[in-house]
Amino acid sequence: MSSRRSQPLLPDGLLRAQRGLRRVAVGLDFSLQSEFALARALRLPLAHGAAFSVLHVSPPLDGHAGPDGTVDGERCLRRSVSSAVKRLRQRPDVDVREELRTGDAPHEAAELAKDQGVEVLVVGRPHPTQPVKPLPEDAMVMRLVREVDASVLVVMPRPGRVYHRPLVAVNFSRESRRALELTMRLCPVSTPIEVLHVVDLRQEEAALLHEDASLTSRLRLRQEREDAARRALGRFLAPYRETGRVMESHVRFGDPCECILAQAREGDADLLTLGMSSANPPTAVTEGVLRHSRCDVLISRHAAPPTPLPDGGGTPAS
Numbered sequence: 001m002s003s004r005r006s007q008p009l010l011p012d013g014l015l016r017a018q019r020g021l022r023r024v025a026v027g028l029d030f031s032l033q034s035e036f037a038l039a040r041a042l043r044l045p046l047a048h049g050a051a052f053s054v055l056h057v058s059p060p061l062d063g064h065a066g067p068d069g070t071v072d073g074e075r076c077l078r079r080s081v082s083s084a085v086k087r088l089r090q091r092p093d094v095d096v097r098e099e100l101r102t103g104d105a106p107h108e109a110a111e112l113a114k115d116q117g118v119e120v121l122v123v124g125r126p127h128p129t130q131p132v133k134p135l136p137e138d139a140m141v142m143r144l145v146r147e148v149d150a151s152v153l154v155v156m157p158r159p160g161r162v163y164h165r166p167l168v169a170v171n172f173s174r175e176s177r178r179a180l181e182l183t184m185r186l187c188p189v190s191t192p193i194e195v196l197h198v199v200d201l202r203q204e205e206a207a208l209l210h211e212d213a214s215l216t217s218r219l220r221l222r223q224e225r226e227d228a229a230r231r232a233l234g235r236f237l238a239p240y241r242e243t244g245r246v247m248e249s250h251v252r253f254g255d256p257c258e259c260i261l262a263q264a265r266e267g268d269a270d271l272l273t274l275g276m277s278s279a280n281p282p283t284a285v286t287e288g289v290l291r292h293s294r295c296d297v298l299i300s301r302h303a304a305p306p307t308p309l310p311d312g313g314g315t316p317a318s
Contacts, residue, residue, distance in 0.1 A: 019185055020047030025099070026122040027109055027144070028056045030076045033124030033157045038080060040153070040160045040296070041122040042087045044186060046094055053097040054081050055112055057105040074100055105140060106147040113150040120151045120182075120298075127157045134291035145290060145299050149278050151182060154290065154297045163187045163296075167194045167269040169260045169289075172236050175275030179300035183273045184245065186298070192246040196263050197233050198256040199225050226251055257288035264295055273298040 026041040028034040058073040081098045088094050101108040113121060125141045135142060145152050168183050170176035208218050229251045237247055252259040264272045274286055276299050290297050
C-alpha cells in the first residue's frame with residue numbers, strides 16, 4: 001500500500017459553493033437503529049426548498065388481527081415527523097413529508113424513490129455483534145440496496161456527527177466519479193477526503209509464479225502497475241483540486257473487498273463510499289463491503305445514461 005496527499009490548487013478561502021441535497025428520504029421501523037438513521041438524515045446538507053420524506057412501510061395490519069397495527073404505525077410516524085420538523089425549525093424552506101405505506105418495504109421504498117426522485121435514502125442497520133458477524137444475504141439493508149434505484153446511506157447505530165474521515169473507493173469509472181462527488185456534497189469543504197484505488201494482481205502474479213518467474217519480474221510488475229495507477233488517480237482527482245479540497249490518495253494491492261475494508265479500519269473512516277450503476281445489480285465487492293463494514297456506508301447509485309439508438313442516433317425527441 002502507498003499513499004500520497006494532494007494539495008488543492010486554490011488557496012484557502014476560495015472555495016466553490018456546495019450543492020445541498022434536494023430530495024432526501026429516511027426509512028423508519030421505529031427501532032433504535034432507525035432513530036439513528038433519522039438523526040443522521042437531519043444532519044445532511046439540504047438545499048433551499050429541499051423535500052425531506054420520512055417513510056414507514058407497514059406489512060398488512062402490522063401483523064395484527066385487527067386494524068390497530070396500522071393506526072399505531074401512523075401515530076409513531078407522526079411523532080417522528082413532528083420531531084423532524086422541530087429539528088428543522090431553522091429551515092422553514094424544507095418540506096417535511098409524512099409517507100405511510102403498506103406492503104413490502106424495499107418495493108415501497110423503490111416506488112417512493114422513483115416517484116419523488118430521491119437522491120439519498122437513509123436507513124439504519126443493526127449494531128454489529130461481538131464477535132462481529134456480517135449481515136445476512138437477506139437482510140433488509142441488502143434488499144434495499146439491490147432494489148432501490150437511488151443512492152442509499154446505511155447508518156451504524158452510533159451518535160451522529162458531521163463526517164470527518166470519509167473514504168471513497170474508486171476504479172476510475174463514471175460511477176466512482178459520481179460517488180466521489182456525492183461524498184463531497186455530504187462533507188464540509190474543509191474535510192479531507194481519502195481516495196482509494198485497489199489493483200488486483202492476483203491472477204497475474206499466480207501466472208508468474210506458475211512460470212517460475214523471478215522475484216525481480218514480480219516486483220517489476222507491481223511497480224509498473226502502481227506507477228500506472230498513480231498517474232490515473234492523479235488525472236482522476238485533478239478536476240477537484242481547484243475546489244479547495246485536500247485529498248489523500250491510496251493504492252493497495254489484493255482482493256478489492258478486503259483492501260477497502262482494511263483501509264477503512266486503518267484510517268478510522270466514519271463514511272465509506274462506493275459507486276454503483278443502476279443498469280447492473282450490486283457486485284460482490286459492493287455487497288461484501290456492505291455486509292462487513294463497521295462504519296456508515298454510502299452506495300452511490302445514479303441512473304444509467306440513455307442507450308443510443310441502433311442507427312447511432314440520440315435519444316428520440318418527445
